[in-house]
Each structure stands twice: as C-alpha cells, then as structure tokens.
Amino acid sequence: MKARANIVENAxxxxxxxxxxxxxxxxxxxxxxxxxxxxxxxRDFISRLAxxxxxxxxxxxxxxxxxxxxxxxxxxxxxxIPTDAAVLLATTVGEIDLLETEVxxxxxxRTAGDPMRLLTWVRERVGLHGSAGLVSAACASSSLAxxxxxxxxxxxxxxxxxxxxxxxxxxxxxxxxxxxxxxSPNHARPFDRERDGLNLGExxxxxxxxxxxxxxxxxxxxxxxxxxxxxxxxANHMTGPARDGEGLRRATxxxxxxxxxxxxxxxLICAHGTGTLYNDAMELQAFRRIxxxxxxxxxxxxxxxGHTLGAAGLLEALVTAQALREKAIPPTVGLQETMPEAAxxxxxxxxxxxxxxxxxxTNSGFGGINCALVLG
Amino acid sequence: MRQERSIYPECxxxxxxxxxxxxxxxxxxxSRDGVRRLGKFPANGDWHRLSQVWFARPPRYFGRFxxxxxxxxxxxxxxxxxxxxxxxxxxxxxxxxxxVGLEPTREVNFEYFRDYVAAGRSLARGNLFVYTLPTAAxxxxxxxxxxxxxxxxxQAERQPFAALLQAAGQELRSGRAQAILALWLSxxxxxxxxxxxxxxxxxxVAGIVEPKALLEAAAEWSEIDEMIGYFTTRKxx
Numbered sequence: 001m002k003a004r005a006n007i008v009e010n011a012x013x014x015x016x017x018x019x020x021x022x023x024x025x026x027x028x029x030x031x032x033x034x035x036x037x038x039x040x041x042x043r044d045f046i047s048r049l050a051x052x053x054x055x056x057x058x059x060x061x062x063x064x065x066x067x068x069x070x071x072x073x074x075x076x077x078x079x080x081i082p083t084d085a086a087v088l089l090a091t092t093v094g095e096i097d098l099l100e101t102e103v104x105x106x107x108x109x110r111t112a113g114d115p116m117r118l119l120t121w122v123r124e125r126v127g128l129h130g131s132a133g134l135v136s137a138a139c140a141s142s143s144l145a146x147x148x149x150x151x152x153x154x155x156x157x158x159x160x161x162x163x164x165x166x167x168x169x170x171x172x173x174x175x176x177x178x179x180x181x182x183x184s185p186n187h188a189r190p191f192d193r194e195r196d197g198l199n200l201g202e203x204x205x206x207x208x209x210x211x212x213x214x215x216x217x218x219x220x221x222x223x224x225x226x227x228x229x230x231x232x233x234x235a236n237h238m239t240g241p242a243r244d245g246e247g248l249r250r251a252t253x254x255x256x257x258x259x260x261x262x263x264x265x266x267x268l269i270c271a272h273g274t275g276t277l278y279n280d281a282m283e284l285q286a287f288r289r290i291x292x293x294x295x296x297x298x299x300x301x302x303x304x305x306g307h308t309l310g311a312a313g314l315l316e317a318l319v320t321a322q323a324l325r326e327k328a329i330p331p332t333v334g335l336q337e338t339m340p341e342a343a344x345x346x347x348x349x350x351x352x353x354x355x356x357x358x359x360x361x362t363n364s365g366f367g368g369i370n371c372a373l374v375l376g
Numbered sequence: 377m378r379q380e381r382s383i384y385p386e387c388x389x390x391x392x393x394x395x396x397x398x399x400x401x402x403x404x405x406x407s408r409d410g411v412r413r414l415g416k417f418p419a420n421g422d423w424h425r426l427s428q429v430w431f432a433r434p435p436r437y438f439g440r441f442x443x444x445x446x447x448x449x450x451x452x453x454x455x456x457x458x459x460x461x462x463x464x465x466x467x468x469x470x471x472x473x474x475x476v477g478l479e480p481t482r483e484v485n486f487e488y489f490r491d492y493v494a495a496g497r498s499l500a501r502g503n504l505f506v507y508t509l510p511t512a513a514x515x516x517x518x519x520x521x522x523x524x525x526x527x528x529x530x531q532a533e534r535q536p537f538a539a540l541l542q543a544a545g546q547e548l549r550s551g552r553a554q555a556i557l558a559l560w561l562s563x564x565x566x567x568x569x570x571x572x573x574x575x576x577x578x579x580x581v582a583g584i585v586e587p588k589a590l591l592e593a594a595a596e597w598s599e600i601d602e603m604i605g606y607f608t609t610r611k612x613x
Contacts, residue, residue, distance in 0.1 A: 103486065116533070120533065131532060134529075136510040137511055172488075179501060180506075231526035368518070
C-alpha cells in the first residue's frame with residue numbers, strides 16, 4: 001500500500017485539554033469529558049450536557065470562542081509549518097457566536113461570523129501566503145479536508161497542506177440539535193443497546209499533511225499516512241442516514257480500492273459513532289456488508305469528546321493514527337451494554353492490537369454525506 | 377466580464393457537456409442540442425410549476441426549500457436531463473455534486489437564529505437549522521436527482537469556482553466519479569456545469585457547442601462572472 005500523503009505534525013484542543021496525548025490518554029482510560037454545560041442553563045434544551053474546552057486552554061483575548069480555542073492550537077504548530085503550505089479549513093458554522101451576538105443586539109449584519117474571514121485569519125496567523133479554502137461536508141467536513149489535502153498533494157498541486165477542523169459548542173447548534181431531537185439528555189452511549197442521542201463537543205484540530213517526497217526531504221517524523229479515501233452520498237434524506245448504510249459502504253469501498261487494500265487488511269475502525277439510534281445502526285450495517293462476520297474491532301470517541309462536528313474527522317483520524325502507533329484500541333467511552341449488532345466489535349476497556357498496521361476512520365453527516373479514510 | 381487568468385491551470389481532464397442556470401434573468405440550459413429556455417425567473421407561485429417541469433415527482437416539501445436549494449435542484453435536474461434524455465432521478469447514479477457560494481448559508485444562519493430568538497430562545501426550528509450548512513442546497517439536489525457520488529462544498533479565497541473545477545477534475549481523473557456537477561449557489565439562484573471525463577486536453581469545454589450563447593446569457597447574471605472568466609481564459613470559444 002502506497003502513502004498518498006503523510007501526516008507529520010498535529011496540534012489540538014479538545015474537552016480533554018491540549019494535545020493529542022491528553023486526548024489519547026483519557027480515551028484509553030475510558031474517561032468522558034462530557035459535563036454539565038452552564039452557558040445555556042436558562043434555555044430549555046433536551047440536554048444540559050456537552051464537552052466544552054477547559055478554560056485554561058482558551059486564549060480569552062480573542063473576539064470569538066472559536067478563535068479562543070483555535071489560536072493556541074495554531075500558535076503551537078506555527079513554527080513547524082512551511083510557508084508554502086496551502087490551508088484547508090473545515091467547520092460547520094465557524095464563529096457562530098459573532099452572529100448570535102449580532103442577532104441578539106438586533107443589528108442587521110448578516111456577515112458576522114463569516115467563515116471566509118476566519119479562513120483569512122487562520123492563514124495569516126500561521127503566516128502562510130499560498131492558496132486557502134473552506135471545505136464543508138457537514139459532520140464529515142474535516143475528514144473531507146484530509147481527503148482533499150491528500151488529493152491536492154498527490155496531484156502535485158501543492159506539497160504541503162495545513163488542514164484545520166474546528167467548531168464550538170454554541171447556542172446556535174445546541175438549539176438546532178435539540179429541535180431535531182438528536183441530543184441525549186444523558187451521557188452519550190455509542191453502539192449501546194440503550195443509546196438515545198449525542199452530546200455536542202467542541203474542538204480545534206490542526207495537522208500538516210505533506211507529500212511522501214517532502215517528508216523524506218525534510219526528514220519529518222511520519223505520524224500517519226493517508227493511503228486512500230472515499231466520499232459518497234446516500235441521496236436519501238436531509239438529516240437521517242440511509243438505513244442500509246449504502247453511502248458509507250460505497251465510500252469505504254472506494255477508500256479501500258484507492259488504498260489497494262482488501263477488507264482483511266483492516267485492523268481497526270474508528271467509526272463516526274454518534275450515539276444516535278439511526279447512525280450507529282447504519283454504520284454497523286455498512287461494516288457488516290463490507291467485512292462480513294469478520295469485521296475488525298471498532299470504537300467511537302464521541303462518548304468522551306462529544307460530537308465535535310467540523311473537527312470530528314480530523315480529531316478521529318489523528319486518534320486512529322495514534323492507535324496504530326500505540327498498537328492499541330481505546331474503549332468506546334459511554335458504552336455499557338453493547339447493541340447486539342456490535343457484539344464482539346466494540347470494547348468496554350482498552351485492548352492491545354499488536355499487529356495493527358492499517359485502519360479506517362469514517363464520518364457521516366447531514367444530507368447523507370459519507371467520508372472514509374484508510375490510514376496506515 | 378472578468379478576464380482574469382485562472383490560477384488553477386491544470387483542469388485538463390474534463391469537458392463541460394452542459395451548463396444550466398436559474399437566475400434573475402432567466403432559467404435555461406445549454407448542451408449539444410442548443411439552448412433550452414424555461415422562462416423567466418419565477419415569482420413565488422411559479423416554483424410549483426417549475427418543479428413539475430423538472431421532475432415527474434417533485435421533491436417533497438419543495439415549496440419550503442430556500443431559493444438556493446430550489447434553484448440547485450433545478451440546475452442539477454437540467455444538467456442531468458441534457459446529458460441523458462432517458463435519465464430518471466429515482467435511479468441513483470455515482471455522479472458527484474460540488475458547490476461554491478456562501479451567500480445562502482449566511483442568509484439562512486441569520487434567519488434561523490433570528491427566528492429562534494423571536495420565539496423566546498426556547499425552541500428552534502429544525503427545518504431551518506438543516507439549511508444552515510453550506511452543503512444543504514447540494515444535499516437537496518442530490519436527493520432530488522439521485523446523485524450518490526462525491527459531494528461537498530468548498531470556497532477558495534481566490535477564484536472559488538475555478539478551484540472547484542480543479543477539485544472536480546481531480547475526482548474525475550482518479551475515476552472516483554462518472555461525472556461531476558459543479559454548482560455556484562447564491563440567494564438569487566444557482567448556475568452550474570456538468571463535467572465529464574475528457575480524453576485529451578483539447579476536449580476542454582469542447583462539449584459546449586454554443587459557448588457564446590452560454591456566456592451572453594450568463595453574463596447578465598454577474599454572480600457567475602468568475603465561472604465565465606474561467607471559461608474565457610480557456611481555448612477559443
């Protein structure tokens with residue numbers, strides 16, 4: 001299997017704190033960062049739980065919550081980003097708190113929180129001058145960013161891409177997911193018999209993706225390789241996934257095809273695993289159709305980190321790459337009683353995978369968008 | 377009309393086989409068979425008639441879609457019909473759908489949150505919330521037209537439509553899609569081109585038989601200047 005592009009740097013802030021190691025350590029221990037969210041205490045939402053970034057990780061000089069999470073992440077990475085890197089920013093709603101403020105003040109600035117301004121801010125904060133773009137594919141936005149980064153690198157368009165995924169826990173999204181009855185009033189329990197919805201989370205994640213040649217030339221430590229990716233749609237429903245998981249199945253098969261990998265070569269899966277009734281069932285259908293009765297073990301991070309929306313794909317890809325390096329699979333945080341279809345696939349405790357070399361990370365989003373990455 | 381040179385020069389492996397637009401001046405498509413005009417931009421009540429022109433079975437709740445989503449459905453439908461008169465939306469195809477244009481998202485974000493605040497910040501409307509994503513109009517179009525290929529939204533800082541075409545070219549070259557519909561979305565409507573795999577560089581945009589007609593018609597809608605600019609920097613039209 002050939003590396004299409006290599007992941008060589010990363011930085012992140014999640015509800016667990018700063019850095020991938022903190023996130024990995026807490027996931028491995030089965031701890032959840034989901035807690036009572038007091039910012040919306042007066043609102044009448046289905047849930048009061050969310051996984052918000054700890055106060056000590058925020059740069060409170062910034063004018064939006066997203067920037068306050070993102071600034072320290074970018075600052076940590078900045079010295080190691082080449083100036084010719086392109087930028088891909090993945091977010092679902094960006095600095096939405098700026099728009100919230102405008103609406104609450106009854107002012108008419110509809111451009112408040114424009115993600116293109118955030119994109120320019122990101123590019124300038126890291127000191128880059130190359131091309132920059134916003135990518136969006138609902139909750140698959142930042143796995144798409146990684147896929148696009150690999151495509152850009154492989155086509156020779158650029159040698160290096162800074163991929164950034166970020167979203168915050170906001171009243172805007174909390175109210176929306178609450179209205180859609182997608183939130184759990186309890187701690188989310190992905191792949192659990194009693195799962196009843198998701199918890200929202202916030203995160204900012206950034207990673208540098210470079211061509212294999214560039215990684216060699218600059219003697220970069222390779223943290224993971226993108227071997228293949230696939231993107232496919234359900235063409236089915238605006239908010240619900242296709243029950244048979246057909247879109248995710250095709251996305252995953254496309255990623256395997258690109259990676260020149262057979263299903264038997266996949267050692268673990270980082271699933272989207274939101275904890276909603278339909279998503280988790282759909283994913284297991286898709287995986288069963290691909291892997292048959294010999295499906296590799298899988299896990300979801302969302303019971304720990306919350307559903308971080310536009311940051312989820314990048315966060316999960318980096319955790320997956322870490323799992324391959326550590327030869328271990330984290331438990332599915334929040335899991336208590338495994339749903340029958342997931343029996344033998346998900347873990348209550350961390351486990352060793354001594355021969356793990358290749359993994360899949362998948363995300364699915366509103367509108368039936370599915371993205372799968374094969375990582376090595 | 378903008379004549380800026382494309383900064384995305386390597387879109388060489390596709391040919392545009394159809395173009396369509398639902399815009400303030402007209403609703404029309406252009407293909408090998410010439411220009412097909414469906415009339416003037418609709419007043420609110422006319423969307424129902426248009427949905428029946430486009431679809432044997434119009435999408436559910438079509439009348440409630442934001443304008444960009446209605447227009448995206450129409451543009452995608454015309455691009456598919458022009459490429460294949462036998463096309464049926466209920467038969468899903470692995471055709472991709474990419475989009476550019478943040479204006480509709482900005483508008484819906486504002487309306488959704490204002491509506492929520494006006495309702496006392498107690499209950500949001502889920503049917504508005506789903507349109508706050510930049511991919512929402514694309515999602516409606518993909519459902520309406522059975523487009524199950526790669527789909528995403530992207531907005532480059534510079535020359536966003538040209539960047540979108542380049543991404544589409546990368547998908548086609550790699551064989552990850554049979555064809556791609558590339559859409560430009562705005563609060564006033566949508567415009568788009570259908571890209572199919574080309575065999576040689578010289579086939580770029582050769583599929584558009586009467587590109588001048590496309591340009592003249594589309595030029596009246598300034599929103600797609602950049603798309604036009606892209607075409608005009610290519611080989612002689």
